[in-house]
Amino acid sequence: MSEHNEIDRVSGRSTTGHDWDGIKELNTPLPRWWVLTFYATIVWAIGYWVVYPAWPLVSGYTTGLFQYSTRASVATDLADLEKLRGEKMAVLGNASLADIEKDPALLALARARGKTVFADNCAPCHGSGGAGAKGYPNLNDDDWLWGGSLDQIMQTIQFGARSGHAKTHEGQMLAFGRDGVLKKDEIVTVANYVRSLSGLSTAPKFDAAAGKKLFTENCTSCHGDNGKGNPELGAPNLTDQIWLYGSDEGALVETITNGRAGVMPAWVGRLDPVTVKALAVYVHSLGGGK
Amino acid sequence: MNKPVPPAELMTDEDGPLYAPRKKVYPQSVSGRFRSIKWRLMAVCLGVYYLLPFVRWHRGLGAPDQAVLIDFPNRRFYFFFIELWPQEIYYFTGLLVLAAFALFLMNALGGRIWCGYLCPQTVWTDLFYAVERLVEGDRRAQMKADAGPMTVNRAGRRALKHAIWLMIAWWTGGAWVLYFADAPTLVRDLATFQAPAIAYVWIAMLTASTYLLAGYVREQVCVYMCPWPRIQAALTDEWALNVTYKYDRGEPRCSVKKAFDIRSLGEKAGDCIDCNQCVAVCPTGIDIRDGAQLGCIQCGLCIDACDAVMTKVSRKAGLIGYDNDINVQRRVAGKQEIFKPVRARTVVYASLITVVCAVMLYALMSRTLLDVNVLHDRNPIAVRLSDGAIRNGYTLRFLNKRGFDRVIAIDVDGPAEAKLHVIGSDSVTPDRPMIVLARDTTTELRVLVTTPFDEKAEKSVPVTFRVTDIGLGEVASATDHFVLP
Numbered sequence: 118m119s120e121h122n123e124i125d126r127v128s129g130r131s132t133t134g135h136d137w138d139g140i141k142e143l144n145t146p147l148p149r150w151w152v153l154t155f156y157a158t159i160v161w162a163i164g165y166w167v168v169y170p171a172w173p174l175v176s177g178y179t180t181g182l183f184q185y186s187t188r189a190s191v192a193t194d195l196a197d198l199e200k201l202r203g204e205k206m207a208v209l210g211n212a213s214l215a216d217i218e219k220d221p222a223l224l225a226l227a228r229a230r231g232k233t234v235f236a237d238n239c240a241p242c243h244g245s246g247g248a249g250a251k252g253y254p255n256l257n258d259d260d261w262l263w264g265g266s267l268d269q270i271m272q273t274i275q276f277g278a279r280s281g282h283a284k285t286h287e288g289q290m291l292a293f294g295r296d297g298v299l300k301k302d303e304i305v306t307v308a309n310y311v312r313s314l315s316g317l318s319t320a321p322k323f324d325a326a327a328g329k330k331l332f333t334e335n336c337t338s339c340h341g342d343n344g345k346g347n348p349e350l351g352a353p354n355l356t357d358q359i360w361l362y363g364s365d366e367g368a369l370v371e372t373i374t375n376g377r378a379g380v381m382p383a384w385v386g387r388l389d390p391v392t393v394k395a396l397a398v399y400v401h402s403l404g405g406g407k
Numbered sequence: 408m409n410k411p412v413p414p415a416e417l418m419t420d421e422d423g424p425l426y427a428p429r430k431k432v433y434p435q436s437v438s439g440r441f442r443s444i445k446w447r448l449m450a451v452c453l454g455v456y457y458l459l460p461f462v463r464w465h466r467g468l469g470a471p472d473q474a475v476l477i478d479f480p481n482r483r484f485y486f487f488f489i490e491l492w493p494q495e496i497y498y499f500t501g502l503l504v505l506a507a508f509a510l511f512l513m514n515a516l517g518g519r520i521w522c523g524y525l526c527p528q529t530v531w532t533d534l535f536y537a538v539e540r541l542v543e544g545d546r547r548a549q550m551k552a553d554a555g556p557m558t559v560n561r562a563g564r565r566a567l568k569h570a571i572w573l574m575i576a577w578w579t580g581g582a583w584v585l586y587f588a589d590a591p592t593l594v595r596d597l598a599t600f601q602a603p604a605i606a607y608v609w610i611a612m613l614t615a616s617t618y619l620l621a622g623y624v625r626e627q628v629c630v631y632m633c634p635w636p637r638i639q640a641a642l643t644d645e646w647a648l649n650v651t652y653k654y655d656r657g658e659p660r661c662s663v664k665k666a667f668d669i670r671s672l673g674e675k676a677g678d679c680i681d682c683n684q685c686v687a688v689c690p691t692g693i694d695i696r697d698g699a700q701l702g703c704i705q706c707g708l709c710i711d712a713c714d715a716v717m718t719k720v721s722r723k724a725g726l727i728g729y730d731n732d733i734n735v736q737r738r739v740a741g742k743q744e745i746f747k748p749v750r751a752r753t754v755v756y757a758s759l760i761t762v763v764c765a766v767m768l769y770a771l772m773s774r775t776l777l778d779v780n781v782l783h784d785r786n787p788i789a790v791r792l793s794d795g796a797i798r799n800g801y802t803l804r805f806l807n808k809r810g811f812d813r814v815i816a817i818d819v820d821g822p823a824e825a826k827l828h829v830i831g832s833d834s835v836t837p838d839r840p841m842i843v844l845a846r847d848t849t850t851e852l853r854v855l856v857t858t859p860f861d862e863k864a865e866k867s868v869p870v871t872f873r874v875t876d877i878g879l880g881e882v883a884s885a886t887d888h889f890v891l892p
Binding site: 218219221224225228244245246247248255257258259260354357358359402403404 | 787791
């Protein structure tokens with residue numbers, strides 16, 4: 118080191134003695150503010166270990182002087198949020214479903230609340246816009262298995278369908294083929310008859326009279342004499358243009374052979390009553406309500 | 408540690424230090440034409456800045472009565488008779504364009520007028536200099552004090568100066584926040600510590616920045632930080648008036664006595680007596696006699712200083728003045744001085760300013776007070792109903808910019824046999840739903856348009872929502888598409 122006391126002419130600094138192709142390195146110490154900041158961060162880190170949870174232990178972690186926990190802080194924030202919303206949500210809770218739809222301010226509030234809850238809970242099956250999918254009803258149209266009035270929608274959201282809840286909607290499409298009630302060719306005939314109910318084309322050699330007879334014997338108890346369905350039983354209207362599981366012959370044969378029993382969970386214990394109410398209003402306002 | 412100085416024996420004439428520390432500028436007080444213009448402009452600028460929030464402007468019940476107010480919580484901007492909504496932010500773009508062209512025009516006519524007279528940095532630094540001179544004395548007194556030891560008297564004066572600076576800085580920050588809330592109420596809240604924390608934060612930040620920039624950084628803002636001198640240098644031309652030392656008249660510099668001797672021999676002596684007054688008064692510490700330079704903010708104080716000296720030594724004033732190089736050349740060649748304020752560049756700038764002004768004025772005068780926007784449902788984009796009809800959902804957003812509630816009717820044009828249904832509307836006229844728009848708000852509605860299914864119909868047809876104010880007859884419309892599944 119003692120050899121390296123060469124002084125650079127321009128800067129007046131000593132060099133380190135390192136020399137690469139004639140380029141010499143100046144001995145420039147770190148700026149004092151930088152060094153001090155560095156030491157300060159070390160002191161800060163030590164303080165941090167003591168004050169906040171920092172060190173993982175074998176069966177836990179150091180909790181720190183403040184007993185700080187992100188989970189507790191989230192819980193506090195959520196409680197604050199509920200408190201903030203409390204007053205408005207209470208108004209929503211006290212108003213009847215019909216009143217909410219009539220009051221633009223309440224409607225906007227319920228729709229806003231309903232929209233976020235829908236996205237969190239309903240969108241996985243019904244789609245983000247409630248458009249549904251095969252087997253999952255479209256909530257934007259006017260065809261409702263269990264009824265599309267505000268009260269009926271609320272009922273369905275609360276208790277679901279075939280959810281196991283005591284008040285849930287029950288109703289089974291029987292497995293006519295699997296259970297041996299109808300033979301294969303009979304099922305095809307009924308399927309074609311059902312298609313004809315909503316004005317769809319039928320197979321060329323289809324016997325309409327036989328279809329009608331089979332339908333009257335097996336289907337009218339649930340779907341009604343003219344196939345208009347029954348919301349009490351969740352029996353779909355077979356004369357309209359909306360088909361939850363598809364309307365082609367194959368899909369209908371499958372439905373009649375094995376039956377259908379889609380499940381909608383009950384939300385009554387998972388969502389608070391005001392939220393369910395907001396959700397009902399939101400779903401109704403998608404346009405599908407009756 | 409951080410200020411290495413090369414040993415003297417290692418320095419040669421060519422080697423300067425790579426970094427020159429700042430030399431403190433002690434501008435001397437001066438009086439004269441440009442100084443008084445500067446005082447007056449400072450009074451106007453600061454007066455407007457400090458007092459504008461207290462100007463009232465009656466807008467009717469429920470609306471704020473502050474003439475200039477940026478109301479962030481309610482998303483409104485009030486400027487006297489103008490009330491702007493967030494979606495009209497393009498007016499600010501217009502204002503910025505206008506400001507840029509005004510700057511260009513000023514520059515083409517008289518150089519850095521902005522820098523010398525109107526720039527906040529100049530105005531506040533000038534104010535801080537005035538305070539400094541008042542408390543610590545003029546240039547000589549300050550330089551002498553700084554060179555000497557710290558005395559009780561000097562420390563006291565310094566403390567007083569900083570106290571006054573901080574008060575000015577504090578009130579500067581305080582005035583800023585008044586533009587964002589009702590000024591008298593906010594002043595009361597601030598005094599009683601009831602104001603929102605953000606107000607105190609902003610006051611603290613702007614107090615600090617004013618104090619630091621006007622008290623300490625000063626001319627270094629113009630020389631090192633500000634981009635305008637660089638841009639300005641690219642925009643200026645040979646006709647722009649700049650503060651200029653008329654070297655054709657001033658050189659060679661010589662004392663009064665020497666000049667008398669030279670002239671008595673019938674030879675030419677310069678008018679400049681090298682008294683350095685122009686340097687002493689300069690707030691950026693430059694020597695104007697070195698020619699046009701980046702550090703010059705063209706405030707004209709050197710003109711005042713030089714004119715005073717020229718008058719004293721019985722020579723013609725105006726050795727330094729607003730002039731340009733063309734005139735220097737013309738005088739050398741024995742021609743008449745000419746000034747050309749009207750030329751292609753200035754005409755273009757002035758016309759652009761006029762055009763932007765006209766467009767903005769037209770836009771402002773013809774802005775609608777009833778508006779509607781439409782957003783088509785994306786998911787699902789179309790719905791098939793049980794009877795085969797097709798329905799599209801839309802979200803309509805209405806803007807009622809008037810200060811009173813109004814009843815509007817909604818009509819739909821476009822798809823054949825289209826039926827309109829407004830969610831939540833209990834209208835007695837089902838074919839023409841009506842709703843009430845609350846004053847000065849936006850209202851969002853979900854509407855459904857249904858048409859019978861027609862195989863031959865086009866996949867997508869335009870649909871127009873027309874909104875009519877039942878009382879005033881004002882109409883607004885928005886167009887989107889009706890789509891088949």
